[in-house]
Amino acid sequence: MSRYSAAEIEARWQEAWDKADVFKAVRQEGKPKYYVLEMFPYPSGRIHMGHVRNYTMGDVIARYKLATGHSVLHPMGWDAFGMPAENAAMASGGHPKDWTYGNIATMKDQMKPLGLSIDWSREFATCDPEYYGQQQALFLDFLEAGLVYRKNAVVNWDPVDMTVLANEQVIDGKGWRSGADVERRELTQWFFNISSMAEELLDAIDGLDSWPAKVKLMQQNWIGKSRGLQFAFQRTDGGEIEVYTTRPDTLMGASFVGISPDHPIAKQLEAENPEVADFVAKCRRGGTTEEALEKAEKLGLDSGLKVKHPLNPDWELPVWIANFILMDYGTGAIFGCPAHDQRDLDFCRKYDLPVKDTFFALDNPTPVATEAFVPPKTEKVKWVDHFAGLDEATGQEAIDATIDFAEAQGWGKGVTNFRLRDWGLSRQRYWGCPIPVVHCDTCGVVPEKKENLPVQLPYDEGNGKPIDFSIPGNPLDRHPHWRDVACPKCGAPAKRETDTMDTFVDSSWYYARFTAPRADTPTNMADAEYWMNVDQYIGGIEHAILHLLYSRFFARAMNVTGHLPESAREPFDALFTQGMVTHAIYQSVGDNGRPVYHYPEDVDLRDGKAFLKDGGAEVEIIPSAKMSKSKNNVVDPLNIISSFGADTARWFVLSDSPPERDVEWTASGAEAASKHLSRVWSLSVKIAETDPQGGGEGDEELIRATHKAIFDVTQGVESFGFNAAIAKLYAFTNLLSKSKAGKEAQRFAIMTLAQLMAPMTPHLSEAIWEAQGGEGMIVTAPWPVAEEKYLVEDTVTLPVQVNGKRRAEIQVAKDADKAEVEAMALEMDAVQKALDGGTPKKVIVVPGRIVNVVV
RNA sequence: GCGGACAUGGUGGAAUGGUAGACACCGGAGACUUAAAAUCUCCUGCUCAAUCGAGCGUGCGGGUUCGAGUCCCGCUGUCCGCACCA
Numbered sequence: 048m049s050r051y052s053a054a055e056i057e058a059r060w061q062e063a064w065d066k067a068d069v070f071k072a073v074r075q076e077g078k079p080k081y082y083v084l085e086m087f088p089y090p091s092g093r094i095h096m097g098h099v100r101n102y103t104m105g106d107v108i109a110r111y112k113l114a115t116g117h118s119v120l121h122p123m124g125w126d127a128f129g130m131p132a133e134n135a136a137m138a139s140g141g142h143p144k145d146w147t148y149g150n151i152a153t154m155k156d157q158m159k160p161l162g163l164s165i166d167w168s169r170e171f172a173t174c175d176p177e178y179y180g181q182q183q184a185l186f187l188d189f190l191e192a193g194l195v196y197r198k199n200a201v202v203n204w205d206p207v208d209m210t211v212l213a214n215e216q217v218i219d220g221k222g223w224r225s226g227a228d229v230e231r232r233e234l235t236q237w238f239f240n241i242s243s244m245a246e247e248l249l250d251a252i253d254g255l256d257s258w259p260a261k262v263k264l265m266q267q268n269w270i271g272k273s274r275g276l277q278f279a280f281q282r283t284d285g286g287e288i289e290v291y292t293t294r295p296d297t298l299m300g301a302s303f304v305g306i307s308p309d310h311p312i313a314k315q316l317e318a319e320n321p322e323v324a325d326f327v328a329k330c331r332r333g334g335t336t337e338e339a340l341e342k343a344e345k346l347g348l349d350s351g352l353k354v355k356h357p358l359n360p361d362w363e364l365p366v367w368i369a370n371f372i373l374m375d376y377g378t379g380a381i382f383g384c385p386a387h388d389q390r391d392l393d394f395c396r397k398y399d400l401p402v403k404d405t406f407f408a409l410d411n412p413t414p415v416a417t418e419a420f421v422p423p424k425t426e427k428v429k430w431v432d433h434f435a436g437l438d439e440a441t442g443q444e445a446i447d448a449t450i451d452f453a454e455a456q457g458w459g460k461g462v463t464n465f466r467l468r469d470w471g472l473s474r475q476r477y478w479g480c481p482i483p484v485v486h487c488d489t490c491g492v493v494p495e496k497k498e499n500l501p502v503q504l505p506y507d508e509g510n511g512k513p514i515d516f517s518i519p520g521n522p523l524d525r526h527p528h529w530r531d532v533a534c535p536k537c538g539a540p541a542k543r544e545t546d547t548m549d550t551f552v553d554s555s556w557y558y559a560r561f562t563a564p565r566a567d568t569p570t571n572m573a574d575a576e577y578w579m580n581v582d583q584y585i586g587g588i589e590h591a592i593l594h595l596l597y598s599r600f601f602a603r604a605m606n607v608t609g610h611l612p613e614s615a616r617e618p619f620d621a622l623f624t625q626g627m628v629t630h631a632i633y634q635s636v637g638d639n640g641r642p643v644y645h646y647p648e649d650v651d652l653r654d655g656k657a658f659l660k661d662g663g664a665e666v667e668i669i670p671s672a673k674m675s676k677s678k679n680n681v682v683d684p685l686n687i688i689s690s691f692g693a694d695t696a697r698w699f700v701l702s703d704s705p706p707e708r709d710v711e712w713t714a715s716g717a718e719a720a721s722k723h724l725s726r727v728w729s730l731s732v733k734i735a736e737t738d739p740q741g742g743g744e745g746d747e748e749l750i751r752a753t754h755k756a757i758f759d760v761t762q763g764v765e766s767f768g769f770n771a772a773i774a775k776l777y778a779f780t781n782l783l784s785k786s787k788a789g790k791e792a793q794r795f796a797i798m799t800l801a802q803l804m805a806p807m808t809p810h811l812s813e814a815i816w817e818a819q820g821g822e823g824m825i826v827t828a829p830w831p832v833a834e835e836k837y838l839v840e841d842t843v844t845l846p847v848q849v850n851g852k853r854r855a856e857i858q859v860a861k862d863a864d865k866a867e868v869e870a871m872a873l874e875m876d877a878v879q880k881a882l883d884g885g886t887p888k889k890v891i892v893v894p895g896r897i898v899n900v901v902v
Numbered sequence: 903g904c905g906g907a908c909a910u911g912g913u914g915g916a917a918u919g920g921u922a923g924a925c926a927c928c929g930g931a932g933a934c935u936u937a938a939a940a941u942c943u944c945c946u947g948c949u950c951a952a953u954c955g956a957g958c959g960u961g962c963g964g965g966u967u968c969g970a971g972u973c974c975c976g977c978u979g980u981c982c983g984c985a986c987c988a
Contacts, residue, residue, distance in 0.1 A: 089988050129988060202986070213986040261906055265983075268905050337984050341903040371903095390903085467985090474986065550988070588982060591906080596985095703914045703926065709981085715927055716914075722941095723926090729941095774916070774925035781925095846921040851969045853921050891968055897920040901968045 051728035053692020057810040061162050069113075069826050072120040072166045074577050081117040082578050083109045084558055086586030086594075087124045090150040090172070091131065094157045097587075099684045100700040101625055102163050104769065105585050107701070107806040109164045111764050114805070114830040120578050122561040123158075123165045125151050125172035128179075128479045129550045130213060136516035143478040143516070144506065147174055157685055161693045162809055164826075169564045173553035178560065179480040180501025181569040182552065186483060187494050188608035194240050197492065200471050201309070203334050204232035208519040211475040217334040224519065231331045236473035237482060237546070241600045245270055245465040248599055257621030259707075262591045269592050271466025276450050277378065278459030280304055280354035283363060288312065288354060291377030291464060295453065296445035297384040299434060300405035302395055304354050304366045305347070305381050309374035316350055316368075323348065323368065330370040345394050346370045357458050358434050369394065375468050389419040406430045409439065470597060472549040477504065477514070477522045479547030487534035487541040496535050502543070505529045521545055554594055555601035558584075558618060559611055570610045579615040588624040588707075595622070623767055626709040691721040694808035698724060701769040701807055723777065724811055727800065730784055731815045734793045743789030752782050753796045754837035760803040761833065769807070776804060794819055799831050847872045848899040849881040857898070865892045872898045 064070065074080075085105040088098055102123075109121040132143035151172055171178050189195045203212040207225035211234070216223045241248075249270045252263045276295035279287040288304060306313055308330040316323040326348040333339050347369040356362035364382070371390060372381055383391035385402045392415065395402055404414050406428040422428060424442035435452040437445055453459030473482065481502045483495035495502055505526055507513050514522045523529060523545040534541035556569070562578040563571035586594075602618040605611040611618075687696045699720040756779040763772025783796050798819050805812035805825050816825040840861060845868065847855040855877040859868050869890045872878060878900060885902040892898050 086988095091988090126988070130986090131988085211986075214984095215987045217986095265906050269984085271905095335986080338903075341984090343903095470985075476986090549986070551985095554988085587988095588907085589988085590983095592983060593985065594988085705915080708908080708915090713914080713927075719927060726941095770914095770925085771916070777925050844921085848921080848969070851920095851967095856921070889968065891920095893920060897969085899920080899968055 051725040051811070053694060053724075053810070056814045057160065057162060057693050060810045060813045061159075063813070063824065064162075064164075064826060067824070069824070070119075070121065070164045070166050071168060072122070072578075073118060074574065075118045076577075078118045079116065080120065080578060081109075081112040081583075082120040082562075082581045083112065083583045084122065084561070084581045084585070086584070086590060087126050087554070087557060088154065089126045089129060089131070090147055090154055092150040092153060094154050094684055096684055096700065098158075099161065099696055100706075101585060101587075102158070102161065103697045103700055103807070104623070104625060104706055104767075105583070106161075106163045106697075106809075107764060107769060108583050108585075110806040110809060110826065111830065113164065113826065114802075114828065116829065119164075120561070121163075121165055122169040122564075123163075123167065124170055124557060124561065124564075125154075125174075126550065126554050126557075127151065127172040127174040128547075128553055130476065130478070132478045133476060133516060140517075142506070142513070144174070144504075147172070147478075160688050161684075161697065164809075169561055171560070171564050173480075173550075173557065174478075176501045176503050177565075178557075179553070181560070181566075182480050182548070182556070183483040183495070183500045183502060184497055185556065185569050185605065185608070185610065186548070186552075187497060187500075188610070189239070189604055190484075190494055192604070192608050194243070194604050194607070195237060195472075196240060197235055197237055198469075199233045200236045200238070201231045201335055202234055202236075202475075204230045205519070206230060210519040210521075214334060214336050217336075217339075220333040220339070228332055229334055231333070231335055234473075234475075236471050239470040239472055239600065239604075241470045241597070242465060242467050244600055244603055245272070245467045247603070248467075248596065249465075251599070251617055254617065255622075258619075259622065259624055262588075262595065262622060262624065265591050266596055269467065269596065272463065273466070274450075274461060274463050275377075275446075276453055276459045277462040278357060278453060280357065280364070280382070281360075282366075283353040283355060288366065288380050289378045290380045290382055291462060292381060293464075294384065294387065294442075294446065295449040295459070296433075296442060297387050297405045298356075298358065298382070298449070299432065300384040300386045300403045301356065301364060301382040302385055302391075302400045302403060303383045304364050305369040305372050305383055305394075306350070306366060307372040307374040307379040308368055308370060310368075310372075310379045312352075312366075313350070313368050323350065326368060330368075340371065340373070343370060345390065345397065347394060347398055349398075357453075365400075367398070376466065377464060385419065386415040387419055387421055389421065392417075392419040404431060405433070406445075470549075470551075470600070472552055473546040474549055475521045475524070475545075476547055477516070479550060480553065481523070482544045482546050482548060484544045485532055485534055485541045486544065487537065487539060489539060490534055490536045490541075493534055493536045493541070499535070523547070551593060551597050552601075555597045556605060558598070559602070559605060559615070568610075570605070572612065575610075575615060576612050579611065579618065581619045583621045583623065584619040585623045585625060588626075591624065595619070623706070625706050626704065687717060691717060692724075692810075694724055694811045695721040698773070698808050702773040703770055705770050706767055723780070724808060726784070727780055727804070728811065728815070730780070731797050731801070731818055734790070734797050735818055737790045737793065739790045741789070743792065744787050746788045746792040749783070749786045749788040749792045749796055751837045752779060753799050754833045755779075756803060757799060757831045758833035758838055761830070764806060772803075773807070776800070779803075801825060802828065802831050843895055845872075845895075846897055847875060847878055848897065849878060850902055851899065852881070854878055854881045861895065865894070868892050868894075868898060872900065 083105050085101050105121065109119050113119045127147050132147045135141065135146050136143050173179065186195065203214065203217050205212050205222035205225055205227055207227035208222060212222055212229060217229050220229055221227060222229055249267060249272055252266055255263055273293045275291055275293040277289065277291045279289045281287050288306065290304065308327045313327060317327045330346060333343060347367045350366045350368050352366040353363045354366060356364060372379065383394060385392040385395040386404045392402065402415055408422065409427060409429055422442065427439055427441050429439055430437045430445065435448045437448060450461040454461060481504060483500060483502045485493045485495060487493050508527055516522065530543040530545055532541055532543050533539065558581050559570050559575060559579065563574040598618060602611055603616045606613055606616045684696060695717060699717050702720060703716060756775060759775040760772045763769065763775065779800060783800065786793065797815065798821055801812040801815040802825060809826065812825050821828065842858050843861055845857050845859055846853050847857060855875040857871050857875065859871065869892055873887065882902060887900050887902060889901040890898065
């Protein structure tokens with residue numbers, strides 16, 4: 048074969064790998080293991096370029112680790128429960144189960160041609176009863192261990208469809224189907240007690256050395272540990288209101304006490320007072336997201352209640368009900384200090400409440416007007432008549448002093464609080480893992496017996512009657528008989544729980560299940576001991592908080608309940624977050640003034656402009672937009688693979704952009720990748736045909752360059768610098784193609800090149816390896832090692848700067864001493880010219896780096 | 903609104919505080935060809951000089967340093983997350 052044919056090569060080597068079963072993960076005691084995992088996909092029906100990029104990155108690591116002598120686990124599965132399946136059933140009939148398994152089959156067929164080094168024997172979907180049955184077993188163990196409990200929580204309620212809505216189904220405060228104003232409503236729901244582990248989850252972040260700093264910071268902020276003061280305001284009508292504040296030092300600036308509309312006192316007033324009832328109802332309009340609550344107009348109502356200031360019983364403060372106070376955080380009640388909190392200030396200005404400064408900047412005693420004075424807690428400020436006797440002190444010092452003061456006087460205590468809330472897992476939906484409990488009139492909430500697991504989802508309504516998914520609400524709830532069971536405890540007729548679990552539960556332990564995917568318990572200890580932890584986890588930055596935090600919680604909970612070893616409490620040793628694949632949008636304006644989006648294949652590109660193939664009208668190019676079906680800018684990986692091959696697609700998604708950043712898909716970029724691979728193949732053919740007798744020149748230089756390439760590419764792969772590694776491979780290929788070295792050196796170079804490219808372009812590399820007479824398959828060949836003696840250079844080129852501006856360069860021996868280098872630098876004509884008669888004040892010589900002459 | 907990140911030629915991007923623009927795309931010139939495609943060679947930050955060279959230049963404004971794309975402070979813009987999307 049003289050011309051590069053991706054189709055031929057790729058089919059052939061995929062078959063060879065399958066036959067040799069090279070990607071099967073096998074426990075080999077004594078051999079180092081490596082577990083590489085990419086976040087498993089949701090089976091939407093088609094793979095997209097983002098998947099290709101994600102899995103290719105993982106594949107590079109997996110193949111590299113295989114070549115460096117590891118026993119590698121690289122599995123794949125499907126995050127298969129979730130709303131899209133039910134939405135599809137609503138929109139076009141059919142069953143979520145059929146839709147999901149159909150999509151899985153399609154997507155697997157689409158993934159196979161990529162030639163990923165996956166152990167497919169471990170594949171599972173979270174909607175397999177074998178998987179979710181084990182998840183139910185975990186739930187029961189968590190329940191026994193006190194890690195799951197029930198309490199009330201608010202949900203988005205669509206009053207027209209009479210159904211619970213997900214946040215994404217609430218658009219501008221209205222239900223997506225009905226268009227009705229959404230209300231917040233309370234339901235009794237199941238919760239994981241993640242907050243009981245808040246402290247440990249926070250502390251352990253410090254040990255995550257190979258996680259991105261930004262992710263660690265985001266998790267720290269999310270958990271949100273704070274120390275503040277908790278104390279009670281005495282009500283003038285008797286009773287008290289417990290508040291929590293992180294700024295007790297500003298107590299002298301308090302101008303009101305605020306309570307959440309969901310606070311017990313507000314609820315009591317709501318029952319007694321129609322005005323309060325109206326107001327609270329108004330507050331409950333809109334969605335439940337923090338964003339919606341924060342962005343909503345700040346509303347308040349004077350409850351008519353008064354409280355006494357703890358430091359001065361004659362000083363009375365009004366109690367307001369305010370929509371921006373969250374019942375979930377602290378005690379659901381605060382005191383407002385408008386001078387040092389912008390939200391409180393806006394609120395006080397709106398409702399004409401007093402504003403009192405408690406401290407000023409040291410050099411600026413201007414009273415607060417429209418902007419609250421909120422300096423960092425580490426900045427020293429001047430206090431106005433501070434009760435704890437402070438004059439000049441930082442905010443932090445004042446907070447600590449205030450807590451000590453309150454504790455000494457006995458009216459308040461220092462309290463550590465977390466922003467992290469418990470994880471509500473109940474979902475009023477069909478397509479999820481059933482919660483394995485039974486509600487019995489006499490026994491209450493009773494766990495299902497383990498031998499009765501899995502509690503399976505009913506496929507139809509019995510008697511062949513299909514479930515009607517076009518009706519809003521939970522089909523399990525209205526199923527004619529699925530919920531009717533005997534109480535596992537007393538045997539009396541009882542009702543099954545009809546809520547299913549949040550799909551985050553499914554993805555919180557799949558990494559552990561992959562270590563023993565067919566075990567008849569959630570995990571197998573020996574397998575978990577060997578394969579855990581995940582050495583390298585790869586996925587999108589959008590999972591920085593929820594999925595990763597939930598997984599960290601689950602690993603701990605699984606350890607507590609005996610399903611994972613102590614060493615796996617922190618399940619992901621290293622994390623890498625990759626960017627998205629983007630593509631230009633081609634947009635024009637339609638007759639109705641709305642934008643019209645054109646498919647890339649309907650557009651001709653000329654001179655940086657885009658024209659419609661049909662009619663030739665120019666359309667606007669919007670660069671680098673996230674690929675999205677509705678914008679018609681999705682590039683189908685299958686088209687790329689069928690026209691260029693998998694190796695080209697893999698090579699392209701890794702080149703150009705750093706992996707953590709977005710990559711722009713361009714047709715010309717894909718073509719360039721394809722051309723390069725052809726070039727490498729032709730080069731191999733040329734070298735194979737070279738006469739071994741004919742001598743060459745520059746053998747030494749080529750061998751040096753080869754070792755340098757080994758060094759650079761190895762470093763690139765190890766540090767996730769795939770784009771940099773590929774740039775080095777381009778440079779090395781260019782050098783090799785111009786080399787006049789003898790056959791032996793050239794053969795060494797091309798075989799090494801094939802090995803270095805093998806993690807990215809495994810099929811092409813195998814073909815070259817074979818054509819050059821390599822032993823066995825490249826996939827199992829040991830990774831090349833750069834020899835130190837070829838890496839050191841004898842002389843180096845140093846730039847010479849004068850006052851930080853480059854004026855000349857000098858060639859010096861690698862180990863030349865500083866005085867020598869300094870003298871050489873000063874002798875340079877260009878340096879003398881730049882000095883312009885001035886005398887050097889100082890000469891800085893950084894060995895091997897730079898010379899800087901300061902005048 | 904809150905939390906986190908990012909910003910470098912026409913484009914994607916490279917650069918342990920040490921020669922900014924590696925590598926690639928686009929574009930230009932040439933070779934090969936009857937011709938085109940493919941392939942190969944060379945040029946390609948901007949401005950002036952039009953060769954030598956000089957000046958400017960990493961979103962904007964300050965600062966630290968012998969030296970800043972890189973570190974610090976303040977802005978602007980874009981992206982991600984905000985607990986029931988996965």
